[in-house]
Amino acid sequence: MTYNAIAIRSHFPALTAGLAHFDGPGGTQTPRQVGAAIALTLTRPLTIRGTRSLPERNAEAAVQGFRQACADLLGADPRGIIYGRSATALTYDFSHHLSQHWGPGDEIVVTRLDHDANISPWVQAAERVGATVRWVDFDPATGELTAAMVAAVLTSKTRLVAVTAASNLIGTRPPITAIAALVHAVDALLWVDGVHNTPHASVDVQTLGADFYVCSAYKFLGPHCGVLAAAPELLETLHPDKLVASTDASPERFEFGTLPYETMVGVTAAIDFLAALVPAGADAAAAGAAAPSRREQLLASFAALEEHEAALRARLESGLAELPGVTIHSRAANRTPTLLITFANHSAADASLFLIERKVLAPAGSFYALEASRVLGLGDAGGLRIGLAAYTTAGEIERLLVGLEDFLQQP
Missing domain, CATH: 3.40.640.10 (Type I PLP-dependent aspartate aminotransferase-like (Major domain))
Incomplete structure (x- = not known):
């Protein structure tokens, strides 16, 4: 079943403010x-x-x-x-x-x-x-x-x-x-x-x-x-x-x-909203079968969501790889669509502030994962965290990448 992020976004009043939210790991927006x-x-x-x-x-x-x-x-x-x-x-x-x-x-x-x-x-x-x-x-x-x-x-x-x-x-x-x-x-x-x-x-x-x-x-x-x-x-x-x-x-x-x-x-x-991310019961109803349980609907929704987020993450990673001086610290084989990045000649905090001016929200910090940040050699400062969510679109990925490219051109 096709995942339709645009249709899903129509249920989130907060998304009409024009902000691109990459701050989902700190808390997602809420459907009406x-x-x-x-x-x-x-x-x-x-x-x-x-x-x-x-x-x-x-x-x-x-x-x-x-x-x-x-x-x-x-x-x-x-x-x-x-x-x-x-x-x-x-x-x-x-x-x-x-x-x-x-x-x-x-x-x-x-x-x-x-x-x-x-x-x-x-x-x-x-x-x-x-x-x-x-x-x-x-x-x-x-x-x-x-x-x-x-x-x-x-x-x-x-x-x-x-x-x-x-x-x-x-x-x-x-x-x-x-x-x-x-x-x-x-x-x-x-x-x-x-x-x-x-x-x-x-x-x-x-x-x-x-x-x-x-x-x-x-x-x-x-x-x-x-x-x-x-x-x-x-x-x-x-x-x-x-x-x-x-x-x-x-x-x-x-x-x-x-x-x-x-x-x-x-x-x-x-x-219930998560269970309805994809219309899992449509095919069953057409075939005259019993409607799927909420658990079955959730499994179908998350399968589609993972596929959607994996595709967006792949595009994000390829775009970040083209930017000079960017280090991606999220490297595990099995991981969520959340990336922590740092910059060779710029601070993550400055990057976050620059993106806010572009109405792109990607916060900087260690996010209470102090031990992990220190093991990575980032001290307590951490990096810029980019997190995808159920309502993230491909257009927002491009908007973020353009914003970061512009930021890196700053002195």
Whole structure:
């Protein structure tokens, strides 16, 4: 099925401002369907969850709809879907929950490829209980983080390994399934940061082997919040601190306070929008077959999206290769359509400001991936990050390349 980026863009009011958005890794723009769903939830009868009154049922439907939609997106069990204020907040929460079982002699593994939100919570939790932190490096020349690199630091004392499914700085996708097998072989848990991965590829947490998989809805066209997927049986083994009167049922016992029903409905609407990126049900309907499930539609949409983004990335890379003094630091064989570049004689920050004047948004920095930026030899300054999204077009790629060419002609 043909991917029609122009048709998709018609649903995004923000895109009428004339800006070319290459800032998707920091947060995508939002389709009007998401905003409408949020507004409707806030303005119709609503109260605390229940089954008796209409307001109670509306609240209950918002929560259950959110869990099922996220389960369809991630190939997970809806009973293991947890809402969080952000992926960072969820990671901090679970670093406290999990570290209750750690102590001196235990080892926690983090990587230098990760966003700091998947490093500091684990390092701080380990330090608090006297556990040892072990680090996994990556190859700065290729951007690769291999299963062998993880295997080198695993021992019988390993309790948890935290690793990204895709680097938010250079796009590298480590081999999570292979890493999961190694982690489970030493009877440890695997926490996967899927924040940058989820907007660009279909996800199946069971196939990946992730014990915990966290992502952020505002990176895939939704509102600002985090989502965690885990096996319900695993969650049952964890007992967080909570209010005496609050439920002990899972996953609710991990969600503190009254939930923001409007935000949860917004996430569901974003997932429904992703499922409709390509009309997956058209052929089935014409043949008289049953309509595909939302999960099947999502798989079809992401297959088309990956093909679209791969073509745009190829054109972008070829264009950047023709520009003098440009270094592309995104080199892994398997990676997202996110490029980090630097310039021989110009600063990335200046490039970003120059592009803003052209209404092209490509931010500069290390984007909280401090360890990765330092391994690349870029210090804390990082580089210019160019990220593609579901609404990026070939014309915008050309607009960016022209802008960079003009910038490099500046003294």
